[in-house]
Amino acid sequence: MSWVSEQSPLAPDAAPPWLTPLLDNTDLVKRAYRRRVPPEVLAAMGVNAAPGAGRDAAVLVLFSGPPQAPGGGVPDDVDLLVTVRAATLRHHAGQAAFPGGAADPGDLTPVHTALREANEETGIDVGRLHPLATLERLFIPPSGFHVVPVLAYSPDPGPVAVVDEAETAVVARVPLRAFINPKNRIMVYRKENTRRLAGPAFLLHEMLVWGFTGQVISAMLDVAGWARPWDTDDVRELDEAMALVGSDASYGETQP
Template structure:
């Protein structure tokens, strides 16, 4: 696998959904349901506002194409399909606090498309390599999610689901862009004790969205929504307290104080 723009391959030819291990089958085989699960937790008025912002951006031909890598790692051996393997994890970063957009936020590795990229799969692999040092040759892209518009950054983002039985070492490559690179146990996201709802006071439209309070990061916003939706579609989600709503600043202050991350 290479993201270096080899014109012999199209983006669709890079997708290999058949490689997914049994425990990822329910997610990959139903990936078209993720956008619906995503929108289910967004209030109607916010969905209307987001759709309006997307339409305006497309009419003005503004915004940039982007992609993020949603990389699952874990065993490729047989495993009960309704259980998450203890060794399974999800690759995340925390963006540097000095960045203009989404500073200090937990995020999937990824970014804006370059002119030489042959579609979102190439963009996601290239950006992930630049941010985390991961070797794309060890990864198997499985599927792409629906293109989503992110108003704060103006990006039209395509999440790219991928799998690796062993992704190799990852680390911060450029401290001016990335503060943390981590392979977070997938069970940490499943654990109801780590799940809260986060809202931002002072925002033009105030609403709460799903978030994950972990030892190294607070995962919220777009990334939190995508992970929450994937848990629902995969059948991994456990009942959690959706009435536990925290202000963003309050939740961020709790990072590192949560002892419930492992399941």
């Protein structure tokens, strides 16, 4: 592997109380992720995920918001840092994603990779962030990456913006309530596949969050107990769903 050390500079005690339900159940995220992945895709992941079959990568899953929630639960102004990849990229072009990427030789841990990539993509001041935990690595067959999601928190991450338009089209702090809202949730499949291969997605004003990122967010909502019942029978072909981004349809509301 690219990382020379498994020891990560983590500070789980920096997590606010409202993140505890997720932090206490990070070991369940991969199981919840796999539960939403179609069997055919799981089979491909099993075949291709052998050690040495792909490159190591990490993504930053950054929650921002106040440390306390009046009345308990998750504060209304909590958000997740999400990017949209440039349409010209070779892999996952135009797709919403957590900031992150492949490990560099100088990266000691997945945390170093996630923070470095997030800074390069969004300009975020990583000194404001508290890495809390690393999730179990997940294999992405199309790109061949073994990805470690790095869970982090900041009460105030400071400004973020697109740094390189050749790599990133959008940088946004998306309200967590937008992902929790059942009206924003659909199932999406690619045109070349069948409805049977649909996975969870989030249809928002500025982006469609699907694929690996949609799967991870869906799994985190499940294990943290934040998910609300939603219509899993609302299945859309990818191009159809993308056409609804920014439309006046009922999708995209951020209020619960």
